[in-house]
Amino acid sequence: MRVIEINQTLLTPSERAVPVPSGQQVLVRVAAAGVNRPDVMQRQRLYPPPPGASDIPGLEIAGTVVAVGDEVKHVRVGDAVCALVTGGGYAEYCLATAALCLPVPSGLSFVEAAALPETFFTVWSNVFDRARLAAHETLLVHGGGSGIGTTAIQLAKALGANVYVTAGSEQKCQLCRALGADAAINYHEQDFVDQVLALTAQRGVDVVLDMVGGAYLARNIKCLAEEGRLVQIAVQQGAKAELNLWAVMLKRLTLTGSTLRARDDGFKAAIARQLYQTVWPLLAAGTVKPIIHATFPLNQAALAHDMMESNQHFGKIILQVAL
Incomplete structure (x- = not known):
């Protein structure tokens, strides 16, 4: 063969x-x-x-x-x-x-x-099982134009959640919105932390799905609402980062992740x-x-x-x- x-x-x-x-x-x-x-x-x-x-x-x-x-x-x-x-x-x-x-x-x-299989198994396991995303909650997906991102947008919307994404171009942002994303942030032109907090009246999102890692850790924590959950599925920009534990404690956050x-x-x-x-x-x-x-x-x-x-x-x- x-x-x-x-x-x-x-x-x-x-x-x-x-x-x-x-x-x-x-x-x-x-x-x-x-x-x-x-x-x-x-x-x-x-x-x-x-x-x-x-x-x-x-x-x-x-x-x-x-x-x-x-x-x-x-x-x-x-x-x-x-x-x-x-x-x-x-x-x-x-x-x-x-x-x-x-x-x-x-x-x-x-x-x-x-x-x-790869994207649907990954998204289901991490967003819905590990992070427990529920209807009417809000999900932030990094890399909205990826296979994972396009899957997460559709599944989360179909099951009643609100979805914000980051993407690397205005064209990808437009395509994400056409798939159902409630907001799409061009991370080359906008600070996604500022945008997420503005979109949520400073509350933050319930779940962040991240495949970037590195310096995104601290920024993701700033994006999370009280009782928020960060789920890590890849570390494209590094596996190590500094963590402010006070932010985790005061907002009662859950940090998790997995490989499949x-x-x-x-x-x-x-x-x-x-x-x-x-x-x-x-x-x-x-x-x-x-x-x-x-x-x-x-x-x-x-x-x-x-x-x-x-x-x-x-x-x-x-x-x-x-x-």
């Missing part, structure tokens, strides 16, 4: 044997695979795959099940699925855990379905069940939809990474594996 390997820090096409599923695994003939920031970091040797995971990049796929392990009960050969995987997505065939496979939502293509890739299948399967019950009907109804910026053929994965690193995209970048 065709695959994309990481050699040094380069993505190169190669050939490997088709894997064989066992136990609770299924084998998916991949039609499309999502490109995500962790893939870029893995290529840069900053984010190695967890023990036991494939060294081939790619954390989300969509395609057709062609074989199943002997313990698989609810997924069948021929099913059209999308799946969260720990690696191996940049390939013609990929192993996935059956419990992490979800049916392709009604009306969506494989390319659209491949844009779902290394969590066990049982934890991820619980998220899959919640998504199927709550979010999949929204996708089928068109209330929520994946936002696709660009698609590339599998052998142009390096160009897809270049686009992601340029930060010019809005929404998801997808590799089209099978036509």
Whole structure:
């Protein structure tokens, strides 16, 4: 089968044997695979795959099940699925855990379905489970034009919250507002702390979803209302920052965060069940939809990474594996 390997820090096409599923695994003939920031970091040797995971990049796929392990009960050969995987997505065939496979939502293509697992699992787990965002509360999302951002905007609005975002251009701000964001702040031209406090009559927001880290920590805390929650899902500008504990104590804040890739299948399967019950009907109804910026053929994965690193995209970048 065709695959994309990481050699040094380069993505190169190669050939490997088709894997064989066992136990609770299924084998998916991949039609499309999502490109995500962790893939870029893995290529840069900053984010190695967890023990036991494939060294081939790619954390989300969509395609057709062609074989199943002997313990698989609810997924069948021929099913059209999308799946969260720990690696191996940049390939013609990929192993996935059956419990992490979800049916392709009604009306969506494989390319659209491949844009779902990584961002939807991440947003659901962090914004709704860990940060407990509720209807009528307010969420601030940094990087509103990213795959995570476009997903968080839509899910939070669909479930009754108010949403503010930051983005790096006026065009991205306009696109975020068109997706449903109540306000979009161009962080190159405006101070997001001042803007958030003005928008909330100095109260602040209930939840901040941050993937920046570094100096954003202190600024995020200033943005939070009493009993606010900051959830950290990446540290693109650094993992270390100075923290004023008085601000945390006086406003009774919760600071939390998580990574998803290394969590066990049982934890991820619980998220899959919640998504199927709550979010999949929204996708089928068109209330929520994946936002696709660009698609590339599998052998142009390096160009897809270049686009992601340029930060010019809005929404998801997808590799089209099978036509």
